[in-house]
Amino acid sequence: MPTALPAHRREVLDARIERWLPDLLAGLTPLYADPVAVADRLVALATAAFAAREDELHALDLRRSLAPDWFQREDVVGYAAYAERFAGRDLAAVAARVPYLESLGVRYLHLMPVLTPGPPPNDGGYAVADYGSIRPDLGTMDDLAELTRTLRGRGMSLCLDLVLNHVADTHAWALAAKAGDPAKRAYFRVFGDRTEPDAWEATLPEVFPDLAPGSFTWDDDLAGWVWTTFNSYQWDVDWANPDVFCEYAQIVLDLANRGVEVLRLDAIAFTWKRLGTNCQNQPEVHALTQALRAVARIACPALLFKAEAIVGPRDLVAYLGTGEHWGKVSDLAYHNGLMVQVWSMLAARDAVLGSHALQQLPVPPSTTAWITYVRCHDDIGWAIDDGDAAAVGLDGYAHRRFLSDWYSGDFPGSWARGLVFGENEATGDRRISGTAAALAGTGTWDPQAVARVLLAHAVVFGFGGIPVLWSGDELGLGNDPHWAQEPGHAADNRWAHRPRLTWGADDRPVPDSPAVARGIAALTRARATLPQLHASVAARVLDPRDPAVLLVAREHPLGTVLGAYNVAPEPRHVPLQVLRDLGLDPARVVDHLTGAAPQLAEDAVQLAPYQALWLR
Structure with missing residues (x-):
């Protein structure tokens, strides 16, 4: 630990290491043969970053x-x-x-x-x-x-x-791998022939089938096939290598x-x-x-x-x-x-x-x-x-086709007025x-x-x-x-x-x-x-009473809010019983979006075409 750290900073850092080291080790254990050694490297990186962090950011950490x-x-x-x-x-x-x-x-x-x-x-x-x-x-x-x-x-x-997941083929790691650095070559998945790529591709979907078919690209400098999920110029890194994890931790x-x-x-x-x-x-x-x-x-x-x-x-x-x-x-x-x-x-x-x-x-x-x-x-x-x-x-297939x-x-x-992107003729996805x-x-x-x-x-x-x-x-x-x-x-x-x-x-x-x-x-x-x-309050999607009205309840100690959304181009409704079941009084409810009472008729809240209401 840096000796230059003042006592109050050392106390905070020690407390955080004690708090987060179990989570760190639990995360590393399924990944690497020696999780303790990798954790030691990562704690050293975190300690150096903590020491270099400016006072304004330490204050932000405290506020957060x-x-x-x-x-x-x-x-x-x-x-x-x-x-x-x-x-x-x-x-x-x-x-x-x-x-x-x-x-x-x-x-x-x-x-x-x-x-x-x-x-x-x-x-x-x-x-x-x-x-x-x-x-x-x-x-x-x-x-x-x-x-x-x-x-x-x-x-x-x-x-x-x-x-x-990947870096450019011009990243320093990729350039070193091309130049013959074995440590950096190990940052990527490289295969000398098509045997293993073919085995992998048997179950790999193509992300950009029209722009970048396949998941592997031949590179002359590597004299091998490198994993490229997205594009030939984006090389997938190998997270099974703990050196890769430590590199990204430093970037973070x-x-x-x-x-x-x-x-x-x-x-x-x-x-x-x-x-x-x-x-x-x-x-x-x-x-x-x-x-x-x-x-x-x-x-x-x-x-x-x-x-x-x-x-x-x-x-x-x-x-x-x-x-x-x-x-x-x-x-x-x-x-x-x-x-x-x-x-x-x-x-x-x-x-x-x-x-x-x-x-x-x-x-x-x-x-x-x-x-x-x-x-x-x-x-x-x-x-x-x-x-x-x-x-x-x-x-499902027909509905996806309809949406496209x-x-x-x-x-x-x-x-x-959209544009088709990434059409896959084999699957029909567009x-x-x-x-x-x-x-x-x-x-x-x-x-x-x-x-x-x-x-x-x-x-x-x-x-x-x-x-x-x-x-x-x-x-x-x-x-x-x-x-x-x-x-x-x-x-x-x-x-x-x-x-x-x-x-x-x-x-x-x-x-x-x-x-x-x-x-x-x-x-x-x-x-x-x-x-x-507030995001800690879960959204509860209700069964629709009118098939064209999405109903989302947000139940909170300060009272429930019902979101009602008419997705149709004609008027629709929400039965007042939906409000009553949520503890909302139809006689007192207002639309939070406008501050006005909603339109009530025929024992229902009436919605105009494409209208949204936040009823409270």
């Missing part, structure tokens, strides 16, 4: 420890963006735009990949060549530290991506000491490989996350982990902790299922499948939170479970790109498009967790018509839903739809004053 639910609170709203497409320039420009984010109620800012990637193509920055530097066009690590300092001063936390600690408060663990589901499986969601994934989190808790407990696990509904909750990992892995996880079901309900004009599917998810640990969202930077894959579909009388047809605008009567406004049909013949955009956001804002706005969606921006004209983008239509914001003279971005902008701003204000939306 005293208020561990800070990220679960109802006044936390998130925003996600590419720095240069949001602010027009670099990290300094993002700092200058913070007042706009503050006006939206944003407390959590996720900037898409800012660490130095390999040369194009680089998967939008997710092929990282250097975890210790910032893209030159965005600034420096000192600029990153300054941005986090600015955000902390406004009560905001910065989230950055940490790609765990370094970013935390720059003031980053949330790390999005990109592609976490793919990190552990097991022959004969799809190499996703393996039990060791959760063990290694627990161990990595324990290291961070020793040195920088203000840091949160967010699992980027876009997986099937049955596997999702494990990323927040189940069984022996309950509450010990990621603090946040994407509620991909909610996003998929929102769009499914809108296309089908029916909430029965969505209600059933959401009811199947176990309640996550009360110390964690979902990230809820209408859109993100990625395409939408239609994660409709065949069992859920069958339970409500649907064919609807949101690409190919289905008769569709108002959507994913969809497009902004929320484009998918909801703004700018088309349908006058109800704005209402659909606002309804979708009301669902995710009222579900609990941290609702995150995707940059431009709060402005009703449509697809970027020039997305293919930028270098390196022509083969990836996801850039259509990553539009650049245009800033006006008032230092606010120019909306395509002022009505959407006003509606989203109203949602953020309403949410911040409703304690029932």
